[in-house]
Amino acid sequence: MCNDYRYTQSPDTLREEFSQLKIPLRFAGDATPNYPPYDDIRPNQTAPIIRGGSEGVELSVTPWAWKSSSGKPVFNFRSEGRSFAKSERCLIPSDGFYEFTTPDDPNQRLKDKHLFTLAGEPWFWIAGLVKEGAFAMLTTSPGPDIAPYHDRQIVVLGRQEGLDWLDLSKPEAEILRPLPAGSLTHEQVR
Numbered sequence: 343m344c345n346d347y348r349y350t351q352s353p354d355t356l357r358e359e360f361s362q363l364k365i366p367l368r369f370a371g372d373a374t375p376n377y378p379p380y381d382d383i384r385p386n387q388t389a390p391i392i393r394g395g396s397e398g399v400e401l402s403v404t405p406w407a408w409k410s411s412s413g414k415p416v417f418n419f420r421s422e423g424r425s426f427a428k429s430e431r432c433l434i435p436s437d438g439f440y441e442f443t444t445p446d447d448p449n450q451r452l453k454d455k456h457l458f459t460l461a462g463e464p465w466f467w468i469a470g471l472v473k474e475g476a477f478a479m480l481t482t483s484p485g486p487d488i489a490p491y492h493d494r495q496i497v498v499l500g501r502q503e504g505l506d507w508l509d510l511s512k513p514e515a516e517i518l519r520p521l522p523a524g525s526l527t528h529e530q531v532r
Contacts, residue, residue, distance in 0.1 A: 345417060346382055346439070346442075347440065348438045348440075351437060355435075356392070365399055365505075369400070369402070377403055382440075383406065385407040386407055387405070387406055388403045388404060388406070391404050391433065391434050391472070391477050392433040399508070404432075405475065405476040406477055407476055408473045408476040409474070418479050419481065420494075421482050431469070431471060432508075435468075436467070438458060438459045439468070439496060440456060440457055440458070440531075441458065452532060454530060455531050456529070456531070457528070459526065460527075463500065467504040468496050469499055469507045479497070481494045481497065482496075484520055485521040485523070485526075486523040487523060487524070488520070497519070498521055498525075503517065
């Protein structure tokens with residue numbers, strides 16, 4: 343399951359995106375975030391997210407993974423069979439995510455690392471939830487591009503689909519779904 347992703351775009355990328363959409367972008371704490379490029383974001387680290395609101399959207403740098411009742415981190419959350427209408431939804435900007443598989447070489451100690459990006463796009467959204475001041479990624483069944491590598495996948499949304507998730511302007515089943523074949527590009531990076 344996704345426990346590592348990246349977002350290497352500058353803060354200006356999100357400013358420009360919402361400016362083009364004519365949606366006001368606020369910054370949590372009234373401070374303009376100046377976050378670095380993130381090549382590897384892992385649970386318990388902080389990263390930028392977008393939350394919706396009545397006055398536009400808000401960008402904050404937020405921890406990834408809240409604590410479950412057992413104390414274990416919740417960094418992925420299954421979407422099927424649930425309604426998120428009363429949940430605090432967020433968008434997680436990303437330009438790639440990683441899946442890990444058992445190495446072909448039995449002498450290799452580290453798992454093989456696979457990078458997935460959205461075909462033809464410099465970046466995309468991951469559907470998420472916020473709880474207890476932290477975020478988690480929503481997951482769904484794997485699409486054909488992910489199925490050879492994992493039995494689940496995160497919910498990847500194109501840039502135009504992000505607002506549908508924030509305001510639920512489409513039925514959740516249409517938003518929280520695997521992508522069709524050929525939507526993701528793949529590169530083995532280790």
